[in-house]
Amino acid sequence: MKTIDFTTITLNPAVDHTLFVDGMTLGSVNRAIDFQRQAGGKGINVATMLALGGATVAVSGFLGRNNPSIFDRHFRDHGLLDHFIRVGGETRTGIKIVDTKTDETTDINLNGPAAAESQQAELLAKVKELVRPGKWVVIAGSMPKGVAPEFIGELIRVVHSGEGLVAVDSSGAALKAAMDAGADLAKPNEHELAEYFNKDLRDFDDLVHAARSLQKEKVANLVVSLGSEGVLFLTPESEWKASAPNVKVVSTVGAGDSMMAGFLRGLADGETPEDCARMGTVYAWNRLESLLPKLPSGNVLKSQMRQIAVQPLTEAEAEVSSLSGGGPRQN
Numbered sequence: 111m112k113t114i115d116f117t118t119i120t121l122n123p124a125v126d127h128t129l130f131v132d133g134m135t136l137g138s139v140n141r142a143i144d145f146q147r148q149a150g151g152k153g154i155n156v157a158t159m160l161a162l163g164g165a166t167v168a169v170s171g172f173l174g175r176n177n178p179s180i181f182d183r184h185f186r187d188h189g190l191l192d193h194f195i196r197v198g199g200e201t202r203t204g205i206k207i208v209d210t211k212t213d214e215t216t217d218i219n220l221n222g223p224a225a226a227e228s229q230q231a232e233l234l235a236k237v238k239e240l241v242r243p244g245k246w247v248v249i250a251g252s253m254p255k256g257v258a259p260e261f262i263g264e265l266i267r268v269v270h271s272g273e274g275l276v277a278v279d280s281s282g283a284a285l286k287a288a289m290d291a292g293a294d295l296a297k298p299n300e301h302e303l304a305e306y307f308n309k310d311l312r313d314f315d316d317l318v319h320a321a322r323s324l325q326k327e328k329v330a331n332l333v334v335s336l337g338s339e340g341v342l343f344l345t346p347e348s349e350w351k352a353s354a355p356n357v358k359v360v361s362t363v364g365a366g367d368s369m370m371a372g373f374l375r376g377l378a379d380g381e382t383p384e385d386c387a388r389m390g391t392v393y394a395w396n397r398l399e400s401l402l403p404k405l406p407s408g409n410v411l412k413s414q415m416r417q418i419a420v421q422p423l424t425e426a427e428a429e430v431s432s433l434s435g436g437g438p439r440q441n
């Protein structure tokens with residue numbers, strides 16, 4: 111089999127329908143000024159950005175048998191190695207409404223087809239085949255019907271038994287199961303972090319405290335994405351905060367997935383944690399400014415890396431507390 115640099119697993123992919131509306135009004139007729147339909151789902155989005163960066167990426171998970179063409183085309187166009195298990199029914203739709211007046215994106219994610227126990231066993235066998243020692247396997251996105259959150263733990267054990275590394279982007283019970291099973295990297299956003307600890311994170315202090323305790327107790331590499339406020343990256347050796355310069359946001363769909371791709375690319379290339387935070391932010395930045403996934407040439411990427419503001423987390427904490435007197439964050 112071809113060399114595989116990364117594998118991504120999307121248990122619940124989606125055909126994303128992005129609608130641009132100039133001023134959305136609930137309860138009335140709205141007209142879209144633009145529309146885009148593309149193959150999506152968190153693991154597929156991560157894989158696409160990794161492939162655009164030059165990596166060989168295998169994609170797996172569960173894909174509906176009845177509407178494969180948009181995915182077949184996407185995998186072909188990006189050179190993704192298709193190892194999806196086909197399940198009965200249609201891959202679900204994800205509706206993304208981008209309000210160009212407020213710059214807000216609203217997601218309505220539909221339910222996808224169920225994966226039977228035999229198909230889950232098939233996926234575990236497939237992942238066993240795809241794992242490579244020292245290479246990252248990404249498990250990203252929600253769980254489809256019929257799949258228990260603990261299945262993520264089973265996937266992690268298969269990857270670890272093949273000496274691979276696991277990065278997880280999930281939420282709720284699945285994130286808990288992944289933390290208990292010993293994932294090597296996790297990328298919750300601040301809401302998922304609050305949900306994990308079942309408490310409000312009222313200010314930056316609360317956020318940092320929660321991130322530190324998750325990193326110390328459960329996961330070596332913790333990435334906490336903070337939307338327009340940037341990202342935190344905590345490892346056993348160091349803690350960083352990074353943010354992009356002024357970004358002209360076209361859509362936020364897939365920004366977190368692109369960030370994950372950039373971090374993994376940095377880690378796989380043996381970059382410092384500081385440069386991994388830069389790379390993650392640059393990948394997210396490029397995704398935010400384009401409706402279709404894209405990455406610039408190496409030289410432009412390098413110059414973008416230099417524009418990312420990165421500081422030790424302790425420095426960011428001191429800045430925030432001197433600005434706010436330690437009070438609640440102003441978003």
Ligand SMILES: Nc1ncnc2c1ncn2[C@@H]1O[C@H](COP(=O)(O)OP(=O)(O)OP(=O)(O)O)[C@@H](O)[C@H]1O
Pocket residue numbers: 298299334335336337338339340341353354357359362364365366367369391394395398
């Ligand atoms: N408006 C913005 N301006 C600048 N950077 C942004 C903006 N929105 C997002 N980013 C960058 O993209 C990264 C990921 O965005 P965000 O935190 O929204 O993703 P997420 O919530 O993790 O995504 P997902 O829904 O895929 O889990 C952020 O950490 C930040 O670096």
Ligand SMILES: O=P(O)(O)OC[C@@]1(O)O[C@H](CO)[C@@H](O)[C@@H]1O
Pocket residue numbers: 122124126149150151152155204217219250251252253363364365366367
């Ligand atoms: O329902 P999930 O699996 O949590 O998220 C699915 C999804 O919103 O995530 C991607 C963006 O991150 C989209 O391509 C896709 O529609």
